[in-house]
Amino acid sequence: MTLPAALLDALAAEAVREGLADAVFTRLDTPLGRLLVVQGEEGIVRVAFPEEREDAVLAEVAGALGARVLASDRQLAGTRDVLGAYLEGDPVDLDLPVDLRLVRQPFRRAVLQELKEGVPRGEVVTYGTLAARAGSAKAARAVGTACARNPVPLVVPCHRVVPGSGGIGSYGGGRERKERLLALEGALRRQ
Amino acid sequence: MTVAVLPPFATLLDRHGDELLAHARRLAPRPGDAEDLLQEALLRALRAYPRLRHGDHLRAWLYRIVTTTAIDAHRARRPEVLVGEPPVDAAAPPDATDDGFDDLIASLPEASRVALHLRFVEDLDHEAIAERLGISPAAARQRVSTAVRTLRREHAT
Numbered sequence: 001m002t003l004p005a006a007l008l009d010a011l012a013a014e015a016v017r018e019g020l021a022d023a024v025f026t027r028l029d030t031p032l033g034r035l036l037v038v039q040g041e042e043g044i045v046r047v048a049f050p051e052e053r054e055d056a057v058l059a060e061v062a063g064a065l066g067a068r069v070l071a072s073d074r075q076l077a078g079t080r081d082v083l084g085a086y087l088e089g090d091p092v093d094l095d096l097p098v099d100l101r102l103v104r105q106p107f108r109r110a111v112l113q114e115l116k117e118g119v120p121r122g123e124v125v126t127y128g129t130l131a132a133r134a135g136s137a138k139a140a141r142a143v144g145t146a147c148a149r150n151p152v153p154l155v156v157p158c159h160r161v162v163p164g165s166g167g168i169g170s171y172g173g174g175r176e177r178k179e180r181l182l183a184l185e186g187a188l189r190r191q
Numbered sequence: 192m193t194v195a196v197l198p199p200f201a202t203l204l205d206r207h208g209d210e211l212l213a214h215a216r217r218l219a220p221r222p223g224d225a226e227d228l229l230q231e232a233l234l235r236a237l238r239a240y241p242r243l244r245h246g247d248h249l250r251a252w253l254y255r256i257v258t259t260t261a262i263d264a265h266r267a268r269r270p271e272v273l274v275g276e277p278p279v280d281a282a283a284p285p286d287a288t289d290d291g292f293d294d295l296i297a298s299l300p301e302a303s304r305v306a307l308h309l310r311f312v313e314d315l316d317h318e319a320i321a322e323r324l325g326i327s328p329a330a331a332r333q334r335v336s337t338a339v340r341t342l343r344r345e346h347a348t
Contacts, residue, residue, distance in 0.1 A: 010230055018238075070200060
């Protein structure tokens with residue numbers, strides 16, 4: 001970051017007040033690495049692990065929400081607190097508003113919606129079961145794709161989706177992170 | 192209608208933020224005003240950003256906004272251009288204050304007089320004064336503060 005954080009925070013606060021900000025973002029250091037969290041007016045639109053290039057992620061958001069994307073830790077203070085506490089292992093639910101605008105495909109969107117609302121902390125669901133619950137029992141593979149391309153990992157808990165054949169399966173953020181998250185939520189014992 | 196592909200505003204600030212702040216420091220009415228000046232300029236830029244037709248020359252565009260914002264800030268500090276505020280003495284010539292200031296410093300040595308005139312009548316910052324006089328900014332600052340001290344001493348008696 002090039003400009004003083006105080007200046008960026010003041011700019012973002014005034015821009016939000018005047019309705020000039022299409023999205024605000026923050027970088028959060030966590031046990032899973034540095035996360036990039038981008039929030040629009042209606043909720044979190046994007047969460048990125050450090051393997052993704054920040055410029056590209058912000059450009060993706062700018063393309064969908066508008067180019068007035070601003071950095072501000074202060075505007076996202078509440079989100080930072082909840083996400084930080086959750087990843088440090090506090091027994092909190094990640095009940096954060098989410099905006100699935102970056103998911104264009106309707107079935108994938110339905111999958112993520114169902115996952116966010118219907119699979120609470122501590123539980124897991126198989127690809128096949130989730131497919132049925134999202135309205136298409138045979139679409140287990142499409143559920144896999146929806147999870148792999150989930151723009152808001154953690155907030156929409158695709159780490160809770162596991163293969164029916166056993167094991168924890170793969171994860172967009174890497175298997176190691178998935179294992180950590182499931183352990184943190186106390187879900188691994190049931191495997 | 193084609194939609195302009197504009198980079199995220201934060202990416203622009205990552206690329207050019209430093210130099211824009213330096214530009215604001217050069218132009219601000221007072222050195223302490225630079226960050227406020229830049230913030231105001233960036234808000235103006237944000238208001239206009241979605242209306243841009245293309246993403247070319249964005250750096251030059253931002254520089255221009257900082258410059259015009261600084262000019263407005265200087266104007267706002269000069270009482271005679273404030274709108275809706277009646278002048279204190281309508282009969283006095285518009286530059287009475289400036290003349291008064293030059294009278295006030297008339298007794299000082301030339302170097303001090305010039306430094307104070309540039310700083311408080313022409314409203315230049317230390318870097319601009321340095322440039323005008325061909326000395327270093329530190330020397331310009333020194334010259335202004337010495338002159339202010341001399342002036343205070345003179346008027347204290």
